[in-house]
Amino acid sequence: MSPPRGFPAAEFRDRTARAQALMAEAGLDALLLTTEPELRYYTGFLTRFWESPTRPWFLVLPATGDPIAVIPSIGAHLMGQTWLQDIRTWQAPDYDDDGIGLLAQTLSDCVPATGRIGVADQMESHLRMPLSALRRLEGLLGARQITGDATITRRLRLVKSDAEIAKITEAVRIGDRAFDRVAEIARPKVALSQVFRDFQRLCLEEGGDWVPYLAGAAAPGGYGDVISPADDTPLATGDVLMLDTGLIRDGYFCDFDRNFSLGPPSDAVAEAHAALIEATQAGFAAARPGARICDLFHAMNTVVNPNAAREGGGADAGRLGHGLGMQLTEWPSIIAADETVLEEGMVLTLEPGVALAGGKIMVHEENIVIKSGGASYLSRPQDREIRVI
Amino acid sequence: MSPPRGFPAAEFRDRTARAQALMAEAGLDALLLTTEPELRYYTGFLTRFWESPTRPWFLVLPATGDPIAVIPSIGAHLMGQTWLQDIRTWQAPDYDDDGIGLLAQTLSDCVPATGRIGVADQMESHLRMPLSALRRLEGLLGARQITGDATITRRLRLVKSDAEIAKITEAVRIGDRAFDRVAEIARPKVALSQVFRDFQRLCLEEGGDWVPYLAGAAAPGGYGDVISPADDTPLATGDVLMLDTGLIRDGYFCDFDRNFSLGPPSDAVAEAHAALIEATQAGFAAARPGARICDLFHAMNTVVNPNAAREGGGADAGRLGHGLGMQLTEWPSIIAADETVLEEGMVLTLEPGVALAGGKIMVHEENIVIKSGGASYLSRPQDREIRVI
Incomplete structure (x- = not known):
């Protein structure tokens, strides 16, 4: 409903x-x-x-x-x-x-x-x-x-009303349903640009009003960045396919991604995905009223960037998540410098990234809402095992 | 190709x-x-x-x-x-x-x-x-x-290169093909929001990379404005359905609309549509190197607003077209005050509007490019008779 x-x-x-x-x-x-x-x-x-x-x-x-x-x-x-x-x-x-x-x-x-x-x-x-x-x-x-x-x-x-949270929840559910159908559109030899087109169609078919944002990539062993549009390169067995969507429903966004392995993942990709999920879970566990945004950052960063060589998990993204609502990304940024105190009604993305060999990265993202007792997932939290197509 | x-x-x-x-x-x-x-x-x-x-x-x-x-x-x-x-x-x-x-x-x-x-x-x-x-x-x-x-x-x-014009042409052709399929998605009892979703799907299927803009309306005897998102009102026989799209292909936009009558149009709607086409043709005829933007304005405005009671054809749009390219709308505006001299390589929309009874309006839009000998249509110019579904 x-x-x-x-x-x-x-x-x-x-x-x-x-x-x-x-x-x-x-x-x-x-x-x-x-x-x-x-x-x-x-x-x-x-x-x-x-x-x-x-x-x-x-x-x-x-x-x-x-x-x-x-x-x-x-x-x-x-x-x-x-x-x-x-x-x-x-x-x-x-x-x-x-x-x-x-x-x-x-x-x-x-x-x-x-x-x-x-x-x-x-x-x-x-x-x-x-x-x-x-x-x-x-x-x-x-x-x-x-x-x-x-x-x-x-x-x-920064703090959403119940009516706003209901709209964001609806947008996220539409996104979840679209991601569940990716196997219909992604297979070896299909151009990435066609996958992008088809994924936007799935978002619309599942109830999105429009799709202001879609980024992603497909490459073996991870991808080069998370902001590129699609080119016409065909998917191939061994690719990691990532799709990151911000669709709109009644003026409110979802913003989350999913990673898929075309065929069985390499050990490195499997381990990277598991680390991303572990980091997300750590961020989720830390996200409760009274905690600070920087606490979420450190909870996730410890997992994806244990050497703390630099912020952002080596992904150059500069942050590990952000606010969400009327815009694809909203205040605040999940960084070490942000001391915003979490309150009931805040909606956030948790978005850790990891570096892989050859300058590649992988990024995972979930959407959560802060409730009185702690965080609640809006998106369906993913397993440690990457989805295989 | x-x-x-x-x-x-x-x-x-x-x-x-x-x-x-x-x-x-x-x-x-x-x-x-x-x-x-x-x-x-x-x-x-x-x-x-x-x-x-x-x-x-x-x-x-x-x-x-x-x-x-x-x-x-x-x-x-x-x-x-x-x-x-x-x-x-x-x-x-x-x-x-x-x-x-x-x-x-x-x-x-x-x-x-x-x-x-x-x-x-x-x-x-x-x-x-x-x-x-x-x-x-x-x-x-x-x-x-x-x-x-x-x-x-x-x-x-303001002046597009041949490579830019090729990209805009491609976007416009995709839009033309999508408009040719509107009868597949629009019929009485279908919610306008569903028509919008499906039309965006058609734009993607025909080769659009994404669809940053879709506005329109459906109502009997014309519509209230040209910038509204869709609501869930079902289409009904006698409605005028207008869809105005700006889809992207390789970073370049088309921007044009089409009007459809669900069932035979009323005399007022038929006459309004004929006037819009006549105005567009007048603007097209005036659009040649050396002419000024205001000449295009007056050529169209004389048709849609013969009393010259106010600018913009009574549609409150404030202008009768604009530049087009990397953005949905670009400089200049087709208004009486614009004295830009047309040059080969400019790409424009011609977008006259007419007022109908009851505060309703209708708007028509085509995309053109200025060549050495005069204007050339990028979009397929429409007949005086409104398309009937």
Whole structure:
């Protein structure tokens, strides 16, 4: 039984109220939001139209009251179906003033003459507007100051509601079912690009709305990296095939991978896979409320990188997992430097990597949610033995 | 016969040399590039990993010599397969210094102490790095100035090479074949969300590598907008079904739509579709080297919006088409204010819209390339009669 699409308005009112409480603490008179996940988090505005770079989209979250959308008229109909009442539009693209005048007026309506407007300025963020438009906006705002947002939206998004967890769970289940069908599409002599195409088809057939992310590789004894698109090289017996997917269901992602051996694995591959599962299990065991992200890192790193020669298990990935939700990867990163304290409702990936001979690597990934008593797997945890096709 | 994947190194050397010639004119000592299409344009670095917001990626294009990649180590293996020789990496994410120190050092190596570094700052651009990182970078650069890039990369990307046009043509052909199969998947009582899933499957089966964009709608007498994702409403006889896809083949997009009537169309829908085709044909006839983008706009707008009450044919889209290539939508916009002079090698969409009763709209879209003698259709131009399922 799939969870219902969308959220009740109460979810967005609650997110807004919690943001406003943090804004009061931080001395911010408004938040200015410009990116897809930020707008969607507070409004529910879900569209693939962000693929087009043409138009800027703005949301103003004032210190009190509901958020105000300042958006191109092409989005008015869809935004009108969200809980927002105050939707201000301009006909974009406008080469003279592409919404900046309207945005400045809206901010001036909400923010005192010497007030402070927070924008995301930290890691993993960017401002989705032209730099020249930012400069012009600053000029129009007079003594009002654009400053950092004190990580308010990032902090809120870190802990998922039950409704969000239900959507992520649904996306993960779809991914699990697609991975269970890989033997239908992967066999020697099939081009990797065809396997990629077919795997995306499986994700759709199993209920994915769309498939924003698929990476992977196939090579003997491990693979060179985990971010490559497919080429037309045919699979061969002895290859390790890895597929790493981020499919979307109702706006929420799964993000996990599976490794397959075409024919019996070599000892090195079998041992590497077993180590990856052992590391994942160690990370899982450490993941409970009150533990820190760095504890998960060390629990996994001890297994995959016992010499601790460098962080990241030799895989150059730089981390052993991350947050998950409206985006394929979210804050935080599972690294030694991250001291975030785990709370119930956080959703994470555990993603250890190991180095093999010849510069090859293998990576394994599972999705988990933190509950009051400890972690719970969202994805179906894998056996130590690599799946054989 | 599909064109070969990727480009020869000569293509990237040529792009780099042309950028450097424009940099000399503009008095820029380097370009700093931060977004997916910018990096890919000069390097060929193709990965879906940009879906993750975690890591910044940088490319420095000096006044002379080859570009320098300053990237997370997770991308070193894939970047190492491009033509670039100088690839500098750090292990990201790094909470203390996420590449900014290395980037500042690289820029300091290339740029005189009072030199000028260009970044895209115009419409349709953004800087893909945290605002706090930009401030820190500016601090580390001393008297070196970060300034606008004089639209250099945008100007270069406006005119496509023959190899680029071959890739776009291939993507469009795949889209044409998928649209020819819509009768297989769309019939009364099938949920629109299922039609969307199945249409993406058709795009993959016909040779798309992935499907970054699909929007559309199904409703009687036209639809409310052109950017919505699908809901679970079942199709019904009398609906106008519109599907607008941007699929990728080897890194290049198509972007066009098709309208279908479930059962015989109403007179209003039939007339609207005929007007859309007539407008497209008028735009096509006007599209020849030496004409301006605004000429195309007026040629189409006269047909779909004869009262000229407002721009955009009443569809609130704000424009009647746009550039196409590495991105779903590229510069320029087909609006009255755009005076870009058409040149051989430009690839455009013609996308007129009409208003119907009850706030409904219909939109039609074709993809064209400008050749020496005039425009040539990439997509198969449609008849005045709407396709009936």
